[in-house]
Amino acid sequence: MAQTVTAPAPIVPPPVPTIVPGKRVDENRKIAGDMTQLDLLSEPPHFRKGGGGVPLSESFMSSLYSLSSNILRTGLTMLGIIIGVAAVVTLLAIGNGVVADARDKVTANGTNIISISAANANANGIPTPDSTNSLTYEDALALQDPQNCPDCAAISPEIRAGGTLIAGSARTFAPIYGVLPSYAEVHSYNAVVGTFLVDEDITSNVQSVALGATVATTLFGEDDPTGKTIRINGNSFKIAGVMEAKGGTGFGSRDNAVYVPLPIASAKFTGNRQRSTGSGKSVNGIDIKAASTESVGKAMAEVSDLLNIRHRTRNNTPDFQVTNQADQIKAAEENQRTQQIFLLVIASVSLLVGGIGIMNIMLVSVTERTREIGIRKAIGAKERDILTQFIVEAVLISLLGALIGVIIGVSSSLIVSATWKRTIISPESVVLAVAFATAIGLFFGVFPAQRAARLRPIEALRYE
Numbered sequence: 001m002a003q004t005v006t007a008p009a010p011i012v013p014p015p016v017p018t019i020v021p022g023k024r025v026d027e028n029r030k031i032a033g034d035m036t037q038l039d040l041l042s043e044p045p046h047f048r049k050g051g052g053g054v055p056l057s058e059s060f061m062s063s064l065y066s067l068s069s070n071i072l073r074t075g076l077t078m079l080g081i082i083i084g085v086a087a088v089v090t091l092l093a094i095g096n097g098v099v100a101d102a103r104d105k106v107t108a109n110g111t112n113i114i115s116i117s118a119a120n121a122n123a124n125g126i127p128t129p130d131s132t133n134s135l136t137y138e139d140a141l142a143l144q145d146p147q148n149c150p151d152c153a154a155i156s157p158e159i160r161a162g163g164t165l166i167a168g169s170a171r172t173f174a175p176i177y178g179v180l181p182s183y184a185e186v187h188s189y190n191a192v193v194g195t196f197l198v199d200e201d202i203t204s205n206v207q208s209v210a211l212g213a214t215v216a217t218t219l220f221g222e223d224d225p226t227g228k229t230i231r232i233n234g235n236s237f238k239i240a241g242v243m244e245a246k247g248g249t250g251f252g253s254r255d256n257a258v259y260v261p262l263p264i265a266s267a268k269f270t271g272n273r274q275r276s277t278g279s280g281k282s283v284n285g286i287d288i289k290a291a292s293t294e295s296v297g298k299a300m301a302e303v304s305d306l307l308n309i310r311h312r313t314r315n316n317t318p319d320f321q322v323t324n325q326a327d328q329i330k331a332a333e334e335n336q337r338t339q340q341i342f343l344l345v346i347a348s349v350s351l352l353v354g355g356i357g358i359m360n361i362m363l364v365s366v367t368e369r370t371r372e373i374g375i376r377k378a379i380g381a382k383e384r385d386i387l388t389q390f391i392v393e394a395v396l397i398s399l400l401g402a403l404i405g406v407i408i409g410v411s412s413s414l415i416v417s418a419t420w421k422r423t424i425i426s427p428e429s430v431v432l433a434v435a436f437a438t439a440i441g442l443f444f445g446v447f448p449a450q451r452a453a454r455l456r457p458i459e460a461l462r463y464e
Helices: 023-037 056-068 071-107 137-144 182-186 199-203 213-220 262-268 296-310 325-368 370-378 383-419 427-453 457-461
Strands: 113-118 152-167 170-179 191-194 208-211 229-232 235-243 258-261 285-290 320-324
Touching: 056 071, 056 383, 071 325, 071 383, 071 427, 113 296, 137 152, 137 285, 137 296, 152 182, 152 213, 152 262, 152 296, 170 182, 170 213, 170 262, 182 285, 208 213, 213 235, 258 262, 285 296, 296 320, 320 325, 325 370, 325 383, 325 427, 370 383, 370 457, 383 427
Parallel strands: 170 258, 208 235
Antiparallel strands: 113 285, 113 320, 152 170, 152 229, 152 285, 191 235, 208 258, 229 235
C-alpha cells in the first residue's frame, strides 16, 4: 500500500513588530533626515595618506555648500566687509588722484623752478611787521645779478590780488597777478592769441592785461579778445593776448587768472598809489628758474645766502622760505597722506563691524549645526578637520565680501573720475584691502571654529 507524502507547511515570517513611537525613534528619524540633507556626507570622508586628515579641497566644498544653503544670511554677513573694502579702495583712489594732480600742477612748468615766499620770523606763528611781505622788488633785482646768483636763469617777482572783471555784459571774479615779462619764461607760459606782457608795458606803465584761457572763454566765448578793453575793479585795461591752457581748477589754476604789469598792480590793487618800477615795494613771492635741474640745489643755496645778507637774518631764523617742486610735492603728499589715514580709520571701522558680524553668524552656525558636527566626528573627522572647515567658511565670507567690495570700489572710483575728480586705482590698495578683509575673517572666525572643534560627539549627536 502506497504511503501518502504530506507537503510541508508553508513558512510564515514572524509578524513585524509594531514600531512604538518614542524618543529614540524620533532621534533616529532626525539623524536619518540630517544624513539625507548632507550630500557631502553621503560618502565616507577621504583622508590623506598617513592619517593627515580631511583634504582642504573637501573642507572648501563643504564650506561652499554650507554658505550657499542660506544665501541671504551669507550676503548680510558680508555687508560690513563689502562696505569697508569699497570705501578703502575708493578713498585711496581719490587720494592718489589728488596727489597726482598736485604733482602735475607743480611740475607742469619744469622741474627746476624755485619759489621764495615770506615766512614768519617768530616761533609762535604770529606774523610780525618785519616778517609779513618781507620780500621786495629790490630782492628780485639783486637776484637777477649773475654775480649774486650764477645758477639763476630767470627771476619773476609777483604781486597777487583779486578783482572783478567786466567785458560788456559779462562779468567774473578772478585772481590778479602783477608780474614782469620774465614770468612767461620762468613758468614756460606762452600766449596762443596775441602776446604776453612786454618790457614797454613795464617801463611806460601801460595798463595792459593777458587773460588766462578760462577767463577769456568766460568773458568773450570763442571770440578773439585781443585789442579789446575790459574793466578790472573799475580800471580800464587793454587785452594784449590770451595764454595757453594749463589745466587745473579753482583760483590756484593759471587759466582762471589775469596778468597785469607789476607796477600797475602795485599802484592799483595794493593801495600803493605811487607808480614806479616797484623799487622798495613789497611783493608776495619770487619765482626763479634755475639754469638746469641739476643746479637747483646750488641755486637754492645762493638765494638763501643772498637774502640772509640782505634781510640781516638773526638767530638763524630767516623771514623768507625757499622751496622747489620736490618740497611742494612732498608737502602735498604728506598732507594727503594724513587725510587718507584719517579716512581709512573710519573705513576700517566698517571692516571691524563686518568681522564682528562674521563671528556672530559663525557662532549661530555652530549652534545650528551641532548635530552635523557630531555626525562628522562619529564617522572619523578629527578636531582639526572641524576647525579647518569653519575657519575656511569664515575666510570665504570675508574673501567673497572683499571681492564684491573691490568691484564696487573700482566702479565708484571710475564714476568719480568721470564726473568729479581724477582718481588713480593702485594695485597695492586693492591687495591691501583684500588682505586686510581676509585677515579680519580669519581673526574673527577662529573662536567659533575652536568652539565647534571641541564639541564632544556624543553630546553633539544628542543635541536638540
